[in-house]
Amino acid sequence: MDLSYDKFIESKRKKMIDSGFDIEESKLNKHLFDFQKYIVKKALKKGRYAVFADTGLGKTIMQLEWSHQVAIKTNKPVLILAPLAVSEQTIKEGARFGIDVLKYSDESDRITCNRIYISNYEQLHNIDCSEFSGICLDESSILKSFDGKYKSMILDLFKATPYKSAWSATPSPNDHMELGNHSEFLGAMSYHEMLAMYFVHDGGETSKWRLRKHAEKDFWDYVLSWSIIGI
Numbered sequence: 001m002d003l004s005y006d007k008f009i010e011s012k013r014k015k016m017i018d019s020g021f022d023i024e025e026s027k028l029n030k031h032l033f034d035f036q037k038y039i040v041k042k043a044l045k046k047g048r049y050a051v052f053a054d055t056g057l058g059k060t061i062m063q064l065e066w067s068h069q070v071a072i073k074t075n076k077p078v079l080i081l082a083p084l085a086v087s088e089q090t091i092k093e094g095a096r097f098g099i100d101v102l103k104y105s106d107e108s109d110r111i112t113c114n115r116i117y118i119s120n121y122e123q124l125h126n127i128d129c130s131e132f133s134g135i136c137l138d139e140s141s142i143l144k145s146f147d148g149k150y151k152s153m154i155l156d157l158f159k160a161t162p163y164k165s166a167w168s169a170t171p172s173p174n175d176h177m178e179l180g181n182h183s184e185f186l187g188a189m190s191y192h193e194m195l196a197m198y199f200v201h202d203g204g205e206t207s208k209w210r211l212r213k214h215a216e217k218d219f220w221d222y223v224l225s226w227s228i229i230g231i
Helices: 005-012 034-046 059-074 084-096 121-126 140-144 148-157 176-185 191-198 213-223
Strands: 048-053 078-082 101-103 116-120 134-138 163-168 199-201 209-211 227-230
Touching: 034 048, 034 059, 034 227, 048 059, 059 078, 059 084, 059 116, 059 134, 059 163, 078 084, 078 121, 084 101, 084 116, 116 121, 121 148, 134 140, 140 163, 140 176, 148 176, 163 176, 176 191, 191 199, 191 213, 209 213
Parallel strands: 048 163, 048 227, 078 116, 078 134, 101 116, 134 163
Antiparallel strands: 199 209
């Protein structure tokens, strides 16, 4: 039986399956605004989720509350990876909102359950990532600036981590590399699979891809299945 093009695309489309848990708003941090509670609840429900939000929308408190609730739910620690300059600030922000965040050190005692640890990306090779039930990437747009080897390390080390979240400023709609890296990190679809599904190579320039006109809606539906974009 002939298969229409639309049905063919639908059969190939990958959809993110919710792998998280529901939580009542009353159990979330009282410092969260209503829109922040909505985002945190959705991220927890999805289990693996990206939050693209502009400056001033409170990414720090949201990622801290997400990490806090995952640690409670799993009874295992959660790791936040952040740029070096951001780590101390995140610890201070956590104290403001009543959420303890500990700096990870490979020389410290064994990590304990129900705790949140933070480290900078450059220390990733010193961390036993298998001990964590959740990974939170702060300033996750950094994925696109790492060389291939370092980015692959992040993808490989957290491939089996049950809960994943990524937090970044709103990416450019044309920055398919950033969107593809987030998609791959969250386990939705690899960067190359995403290109093959929704993009077409733009002539002779090997680094340029453009979104297929007929696939525009499907592509953004796909992106919104594993992320939320706030401006």
